Structures are given as C-alpha cells and as structure tokens.
Amino acid sequence: MPLIPLTLPPGQYRNGTEFQASNRWRDASLVRWVDGTMQPIGGWQTRNTVGGSAPRGSVSWRALDGERRFAAGSFDGLRVTLASGTTNDITPVGLVAGLEDAAVNTGYGGTFYGTGLYGVARPDTGNYSEATTWSLENWGENLLACSVSDGRIFEWTLDTGVLPAAVANAPVDNVGIMVTEDRFLFALGAGGNPRKIQWSDREDNTLWTPLPENEAGDIELQTSGQIMLGVRTRGQSLILTDQDAHAATYQGPPFVYGFQRVGTACGVISRRAAAATPPGVFWMGTNGFHFFGGGIVEDVACEVTDYVFGSLNGAQTSKIFAVANEYADEIWFFYPSANSLENDRYVAFNYVEKTWMTGDMARTTGFDAGVFKNPIWMDAAAVAYRHEIGNTYGGGSVYAETGPISLGAGDQVMCVTEMIPDERTQGDVTATFKTRFHPNDIEREYGPYSMTNPTSIRFTGRQIRMRVDGNALSDWRVGVMRIDAVPGGRR
Numbered sequence: 001m002p003l004i005p006l007t008l009p010p011g012q013y014r015n016g017t018e019f020q021a022s023n024r025w026r027d028a029s030l031v032r033w034v035d036g037t038m039q040p041i042g043g044w045q046t047r048n049t050v051g052g053s054a055p056r057g058s059v060s061w062r063a064l065d066g067e068r069r070f071a072a073g074s075f076d077g078l079r080v081t082l083a084s085g086t087t088n089d090i091t092p093v094g095l096v097a098g099l100e101d102a103a104v105n106t107g108y109g110g111t112f113y114g115t116g117l118y119g120v121a122r123p124d125t126g127n128y129s130e131a132t133t134w135s136l137e138n139w140g141e142n143l144l145a146c147s148v149s150d151g152r153i154f155e156w157t158l159d160t161g162v163l164p165a166a167v168a169n170a171p172v173d174n175v176g177i178m179v180t181e182d183r184f185l186f187a188l189g190a191g192g193n194p195r196k197i198q199w200s201d202r203e204d205n206t207l208w209t210p211l212p213e214n215e216a217g218d219i220e221l222q223t224s225g226q227i228m229l230g231v232r233t234r235g236q237s238l239i240l241t242d243q244d245a246h247a248a249t250y251q252g253p254p255f256v257y258g259f260q261r262v263g264t265a266c267g268v269i270s271r272r273a274a275a276a277t278p279p280g281v282f283w284m285g286t287n288g289f290h291f292f293g294g295g296i297v298e299d300v301a302c303e304v305t306d307y308v309f310g311s312l313n314g315a316q317t318s319k320i321f322a323v324a325n326e327y328a329d330e331i332w333f334f335y336p337s338a339n340s341l342e343n344d345r346y347v348a349f350n351y352v353e354k355t356w357m358t359g360d361m362a363r364t365t366g367f368d369a370g371v372f373k374n375p376i377w378m379d380a381a382a383v384a385y386r387h388e389i390g391n392t393y394g395g396g397s398v399y400a401e402t403g404p405i406s407l408g409a410g411d412q413v414m415c416v417t418e419m420i421p422d423e424r425t426q427g428d429v430t431a432t433f434k435t436r437f438h439p440n441d442i443e444r445e446y447g448p449y450s451m452t453n454p455t456s457i458r459f460t461g462r463q464i465r466m467r468v469d470g471n472a473l474s475d476w477r478v479g480v481m482r483i484d485a486v487p488g489g490r491r
Helices: 305-309 314-319
Strands: 004-006 025-029 031-034 037-040 044-049 058-062 068-074 077-082 087-089 134-139 142-147 154-156 176-179 185-188 196-199 217-220 227-233 236-241 244-252 256-264 274-276 281-284 289-292 297-300 321-325 330-335 345-350 355-360 365-367 376-378 383-387 399-402 414-420 429-436 444-450 455-461 463-470 481-487
Touching: 025 355, 031 345, 031 355, 058 134, 058 365, 058 376, 068 134, 068 142, 077 142, 134 176, 134 185, 142 176, 176 227, 185 227, 196 256, 217 256, 227 274, 244 289, 256 289, 281 321, 281 330, 321 365, 429 455, 444 455, 455 463
Parallel strands: 274 321
Antiparallel strands: 004 481, 025 399, 031 037, 044 383, 058 068, 068 077, 077 087, 134 142, 142 154, 176 185, 185 196, 196 217, 227 236, 236 244, 244 256, 274 281, 281 289, 289 297, 321 330, 330 345, 345 355, 365 376, 376 383, 399 463, 414 455, 414 481, 429 444, 429 463
C-alpha cells in the first residue's frame, strides 16, 4: 500500500468534541505555523525586573534625545525603565490605589450568570470590582498616565527627580485616556460619566473648556454600555464599549470630531483586550473575537472559541490584555484560566495565514517591538522579558497534538509499521502515537520515536493521535510526515 501522508491543515482546531478535530492539530503550546510547516515560537530572555506588583498596562517611547524608555503601572504604583535597565519609581503623590485582583462582593444575585444554586447566598457573590489597569500614552516625549482606580490624568516630564503631576484643568474620575493621531487628548468616561468622551484643545492638554477660538469639546456616546478603551487606527480613533464600537474621525470646527457607531454586539471583554495591527484593530469580546479595518466591525472566525471561553476565570477577565506581534503577523491575547487568578494562557491569531494558536504562558502586560528591537512582555512578578529571541522557554513544554486520524471513513483498523519523518533539524523532535478503536475507548501509547530517519514502529488502531514534542532548544521545522499503514479489517 502507498505511504500515507499526514497532511494536516496549519493551525489549531479545538471546538466541539475531540473527534470534530479529526485530521487537524487540536492541542499545542509554544508553536506556530509558517508556510504550512510547524515550528517553535521565538523564545524569551529576562531583560530586567520592573519592581512592584503585577504590571497591568505599559507603553514604550523614545525621547527627543534618543533615549528609549518604557513605563508600566500596577494597582498601586507607576514605574519607568530606561534602555539600560535602570528602573525608577515615579508613582504620583496621593495616587489612589486600586485592586490587584478583581473582587466579587457578597450578596444575592450579583454574581456571574449560571453559578451556584438559586436563592443561596455565597461569599463570592455581589457587585463586581475590576482589577486596576492603566492607560499609558506618550505626549511628545512626555508620559501621560491614568489609572482606572484613580481617574486623574498625570503627566511626567522625564525628570526622575520630579514625580508626575495631574494635568491642569483635565477632567477627573476617568477610566482611561487616548492620544489621537491629530494630537488631541481624549479622556474616556470623563468626569465619572461612563459614556462621555472629553477632549483637550489640539496640542494643549491643559485647555479643556470649549471656546470659539479652540477645538476642545466633548460628547456622550449613544450607547447602552460603558466606554472601555480607545485605539488609534487607520486615520481614525476606535472607541470600544462593553457593548459596541464607535469610530471617531477628525472633521475640524465647529464639531471637531464626528462619531459613528460601526459595530453592535461586539463589546470588548476588558480595558486592555484590544490592539492595533497593520490591517486594523483586533479585540477579544465576551464570547468571540472582532476586527475593525476602517469600515464596519467584523466577527473573526475562531477555531478555538470553545476551548478559550470554556476555560476562562470569569471573575478575573479584567486582567485580559492584547498585544500585537508584528514580527510574526500575530495578535496575542493573554487570559487567566479557570483555576488561575493571573493570566497563565494565551490565544494568538496569525492574521496573514488565518491560523489560531493556544498555549501556556504567564504575561500580564507588554508591547510590540518598535522602540525596542524585540517585543517586551511582563509577568505577574514584574519581570520584563525580551521575546522572539533564541529558543528557551522558561521550562515550558513545546508540543502539538492532533485529533483522531483514521483511514477513509474510519471504518477500518490500520496497522502501522513505519514512520518517515519530515523534520529539518533531524533529531530535535520526537513523535508519540496514541491509538484507540473507538472514540471513547482506552487509549494506548507508543513512542516517543526520534524523527531522524525512517523508523520501524508497530501498532494497530482505528484512530490514531500523534503528538510532536520539541525535545531540543533549536529552531526545528515539522512538515508532512508519512506512515506506512495497511488496512487491518473492520474488527
């Protein structure tokens, strides 16, 4: 019988049952697909310790003298790091500290729908208080910062001996900020109004009162939701609420900005769960993923939706954050799994090849390469890592595993006698096979086998799953492997 090529589509499929992922990659971690082949993601190296509590919001920028910096905010502090790795605490005087973890207060009927027994009070029920996050932007070479728990807009002028000061005349009780391409500063949820946007005069963040001689202004969005965040994209500013999406376009006096609802039922799941990429803005909603490229909002078909949203810690969704990785044409979302208080998993989408990836990695904030050569992402211990460098993964497992593979319609048993690998580095990867005779049958395991030369293997089963493990710290590639299998009847 001719050799059977294991031609599997790139990316993961993890919706529905295991059998629905037949002849697809189902489970994986720390791998991506490029040009149809599977390879490990770039590794990471420790850069420096930021200090303080878990950072939840960050930005990088370059000063007029060429000095590179990045800032990161935690629930109770703000710190800035120079390119040299030196970190300075620039927490504003009198900053109102928030919550390191989201809290659900006690009471009846205020918890997440479907949890617990009807009419039974529990200690984890009641009003929801989100974990504290930061909006951070550069204003020229200065840093603008706003914590959701404090609500004031602070400005830092690069002097490590002078702490950030509240921007004069700016609204307070804001939930975030955004600097537009047109050099206006937006205060989001301005003055405690969850639907209000107020903006300063162009290039003057201290002038907020609208007058005939300036372009300051405000608007209350026509939405049933609350403003969550703003993102610059394609000559527009995208405002996301927890219900819908609005595009803000500069049009000059007298109205200054025009606002248009560009999507409904597409609310963002957290205040940091959106990021801009070259094609447009991607974000994570409450039950799916969405994209805005300048027209109307589109739903992004996701082949791992069930897995991601079925394993979320619903009480800590305010910690979810998105970050672009332009090096690999990807958008990454980090989220807390069901049994974790912190982000410990990721789901990533390659917007060029339209493939999805999942895996284990603990990151709380970060930013893409640009000002710095590599993406810099941070964990809950406030350690900053350079990513997409080398092939070390902090002890994490690099692997991918298929769903069931069968002959034809799966009505025949196959007897496998040989594996012919397709692996570039020859020996850095192993393959393990798992067999069953029925979807819910006991699974038997064979291997691991080195993927060097054609290898004799002996096993029988109606369904086969294959696991590929990267056992060496190298830049390996796995293409189309082939097996020698013959039909063994229907019993």
